[in-house]
Amino acid sequence: MVRASWLPKLVVAPSFALALLFIYGLIAWNGYLSLSASRLLPNYEFAGFDQYVNLFESERFRVALSNMAVFGTLFVGGAMAIGLLLAILLDQKIRAEGVLRTIYLYPMALSFIVTGTAWKWILNPGLGVEHLVRQWGFEGFTFDWLIDPDKAIYCIAIAGVWQSAGFVMALFLAGLRGIDDSIVKAAQVDGASLPRIYWRILIPSLRPVFFSTLMVVSHLAIKSFDLVMALTAGGPGFATDLPATFMYAMAFSRGQIGLGAASATVMLALVAAIVVPYLYSELRVKK
Amino acid sequence: MQRIVSRSLGLIAAAAALTCLPAQAGELEVLHWWTSGGEAKAAASLKAAMQAKGHTWKDFAVAGGGGDAAMTVLKSRVVSGNAPAAAQIKGPSLQEWASEGVLANIDGVAKAEKWDELLPKVVSDVMKYKGNYIAVPVNVHRVNWLWANPAAFQKAGAKLPTTWDEFFVAAEALKKAGLIPVAHGGQNWQDFTTFESVALGVGGADFYKKALVQRDPAALSSPTMEKVLTTFKRVKDYTDKNASGRDWNLATAMVIKGEAGMQLMGDWAKGEFIAAGKVPGKDFACIAAPGTAKAFTFNVDSFAMFKLKNEANVKAQNDLAAAIMGPEFQEVFNLNKGSIPVRLGMKMDKFDECAKLSSKDFVDDAKSGTLVPSIAHGMAVPSAAEGAMKDVVSQFWNTDKMSAKDAMAKLATAAKSK
Numbered sequence: 001m002v003r004a005s006w007l008p009k010l011v012v013a014p015s016f017a018l019a020l021l022f023i024y025g026l027i028a029w030n031g032y033l034s035l036s037a038s039r040l041l042p043n044y045e046f047a048g049f050d051q052y053v054n055l056f057e058s059e060r061f062r063v064a065l066s067n068m069a070v071f072g073t074l075f076v077g078g079a080m081a082i083g084l085l086l087a088i089l090l091d092q093k094i095r096a097e098g099v100l101r102t103i104y105l106y107p108m109a110l111s112f113i114v115t116g117t118a119w120k121w122i123l124n125p126g127l128g129v130e131h132l133v134r135q136w137g138f139e140g141f142t143f144d145w146l147i148d149p150d151k152a153i154y155c156i157a158i159a160g161v162w163q164s165a166g167f168v169m170a171l172f173l174a175g176l177r178g179i180d181d182s183i184v185k186a187a188q189v190d191g192a193s194l195p196r197i198y199w200r201i202l203i204p205s206l207r208p209v210f211f212s213t214l215m216v217v218s219h220l221a222i223k224s225f226d227l228v229m230a231l232t233a234g235g236p237g238f239a240t241d242l243p244a245t246f247m248y249a250m251a252f253s254r255g256q257i258g259l260g261a262a263s264a265t266v267m268l269a270l271v272a273a274i275v276v277p278y279l280y281s282e283l284r285v286k287k
Numbered sequence: 288m289q290r291i292v293s294r295s296l297g298l299i300a301a302a303a304a305l306t307c308l309p310a311q312a313g314e315l316e317v318l319h320w321w322t323s324g325g326e327a328k329a330a331a332s333l334k335a336a337m338q339a340k341g342h343t344w345k346d347f348a349v350a351g352g353g354g355d356a357a358m359t360v361l362k363s364r365v366v367s368g369n370a371p372a373a374a375q376i377k378g379p380s381l382q383e384w385a386s387e388g389v390l391a392n393i394d395g396v397a398k399a400e401k402w403d404e405l406l407p408k409v410v411s412d413v414m415k416y417k418g419n420y421i422a423v424p425v426n427v428h429r430v431n432w433l434w435a436n437p438a439a440f441q442k443a444g445a446k447l448p449t450t451w452d453e454f455f456v457a458a459e460a461l462k463k464a465g466l467i468p469v470a471h472g473g474q475n476w477q478d479f480t481t482f483e484s485v486a487l488g489v490g491g492a493d494f495y496k497k498a499l500v501q502r503d504p505a506a507l508s509s510p511t512m513e514k515v516l517t518t519f520k521r522v523k524d525y526t527d528k529n530a531s532g533r534d535w536n537l538a539t540a541m542v543i544k545g546e547a548g549m550q551l552m553g554d555w556a557k558g559e560f561i562a563a564g565k566v567p568g569k570d571f572a573c574i575a576a577p578g579t580a581k582a583f584t585f586n587v588d589s590f591a592m593f594k595l596k597n598e599a600n601v602k603a604q605n606d607l608a609a610a611i612m613g614p615e616f617q618e619v620f621n622l623n624k625g626s627i628p629v630r631l632g633m634k635m636d637k638f639d640e641c642a643k644l645s646s647k648d649f650v651d652d653a654k655s656g657t658l659v660p661s662i663a664h665g666m667a668v669p670s671a672a673e674g675a676m677k678d679v680v681s682q683f684w685n686t687d688k689m690s691a692k693d694a695m696a697k698l699a700t701a702a703k704s705k
Binding site for chain 2: 039040041042043058059060120124125126127144146147149232233235236237238239249252253254255256
């Protein structure tokens with residue numbers, strides 16, 4: 001009996017210790033750096049909230065934050081909506097479902113770097129869509145979002161949704177398949193139409209799938225770095241900077257480790273502000 | 288024969304001056320990002336010279352243009368107390384590293400080799416921290432060049448511009464001839480390279496120093512600055528739509544192929560022309576950027592020397608410093624890299640027309656005080672302010688709604704970043 005009480009703790013201890021040190025320890029270290037006067041190398045001269053003042057005075061960081069909001073909403077919303085739609089369409093017991101499923105899931109097999117590079121060419125006005133449509137004879141056609149500082153962020157959202165929608169579809173499809181057929185049959189006996197069955201019965205019963213999908217997709221949105229780097233490298237100018245690329249530029253190329261650490265802390269706070277209430281409400285419901 | 292004897296005598300004398308004791312073999316670890324073609328050859332010649340002196344060479348090459356990757360590796364090495372002997376660092380970053388107290392004082396070598404006489408003062412000042420040498424310069428790149436395709440100019444009936452007014456006349460003619468007048472790549476350092484050439488051409492060297500190097504608020508918000516910004520923005524009308532994010536060498540390729548008429552870029556562009564089998568003066572023209580014939584924006588690569596503990600390694604480090612500034616390495620390296628020797632009074636026989644012109648201007652401008660550091664290439668302004676200024680210039684270049692007045696106000700704020 002005595003043995004049983006300490007054995008599980010012992011087995012969990014190494015991973016607990018590692019997580020404590022390398023996740024929470026480093027979060028704390030980063031937090032301290034954000035209060036220091038660190039520039040090229042980390043130093044421990046206390047500077048109070050100077051870095052945060054600089055951070056919020058920096059126009060580039062404000063642009064990065066508003067980009068995060070635009071990109072996050074479009075990417076998460078777009079991927080979930082298109083993914084759900086594809087899953088419902090594929091759920092109609094159609095022929096060659098296996099082939100279609102593979103095709104839609106295929107983008108997930110690519111890294112964001114490949115996606116970014118491919119879309120960079122597709123969206124480039126002189127190489128991609130605009131060029132093609134003009135060659136078809138529509139001389140006045142313009143599609144130059146990629147080089148327009150106000151619209152370039154939408155290009156990143158388009159590429160991101162393309163990459164992730166298939167994955168979201170697979171999750172929803174698995175969820176739909178997991179629902180007991182007899183519920184649908186009972187509804188059909190009651191005379192409910194197909195859209196109504198989906199809207200009132202099937203989609204609400206996908207709630208846990210929504211939860212896990214949202215977690216996966218929103219963390220993809222917040223950590224988006226490679227996609228931006230490959231597609232626009234933050235440009236034109238710094239119009240498509242996200243907090244992650246801002247942090248990288250400050251900490252690693254501009255010798256402003258303190259400022260980079262401050263922006264990383266703000267990112268952490270943002271993630272926590274979204275995820276913690278959601279986790280709390282979801283976990284409480286289950287009890 | 289006599290020359291060889293006297294040269295080897297000289298070498299022996301130099302070696303004797305440096306190593307009073309019988310040659311002690313040390314280990315040299317050198318961080319650099321010279322991994323491509325000509326640069327790699329140049330690095331190999333340095334390695335051979337060091338091995339000839341009996342030192343072991345440990346190559347620490349981190350690929351990735353511009354060196355961001357290398358800097359990240361270097362930081363972690365220095366923080367863990369395991370610095371290499373030398374690392375490729377340049378401009379005010381040298382001061383930033385030195386103020387962290389990790390760089391070695393190499394005044395001993397500098398005195399023995401008379402660096403103060405061999406380097407223009409503006410350059411040697413960059414290599415010093417509080418009056419002591421901490422780094423060795425390798426080469427000089429001139430940034431204010433205009434590369435032109437004479438065939439394209441002939442087709443358009445335009446002549447090579449020497450002022451900004453002529454530049455726009457030529458650009459208009461090239462445009463009419465159905466060519467892209469200016470090959471450009473929309474990356475922030477390329478935007479700024481163009482910007483500083485405009486600033487130097489429109490405002491002159493004194494304005495350049497005052498506004499961009501000293502970052503004087505009055506000069507930054509002067510009417511001259513407004514004129515610089517509007518001229519700069521006019522250049523954009525003559526670039527193509529696909530410039531966004533394009534690498535500089537692809538822009539150079541457009542000039543080589545004759546799709547575009549000209550490019551404002553530093554002399555590393557010459558390497559691309561030469562690699563394509565083009566002859567300077569015939570297949571392509573190298574002229575100073577409009578209005579800057581009597582000025583020179585320099586971009587000097589250098590090696591910072593780190594503090595080492597092992598005595599033998601310090602000796603090896605000193606030998607390395609002396610060899611880098613030595614005439615042989617300066618010649619071999621710069622022939623391969625396309626730049627010019629930083630050491631004054633070198634024979635330029637083996638160099639091409641562009642390099643000869645560059646070298647002549649370098650010497651003349653050093654005397655007349657119109658030799659100015661390039662900001663786009665991290666030679667003058669601390670990295671935080673440099674980055675912020677680049678952000679503003681690129682934003683202005685890309686945003687059509689932004690007026691020159693707005694840009695001036697933002698530039699003045701950016702210049703104050705610490």
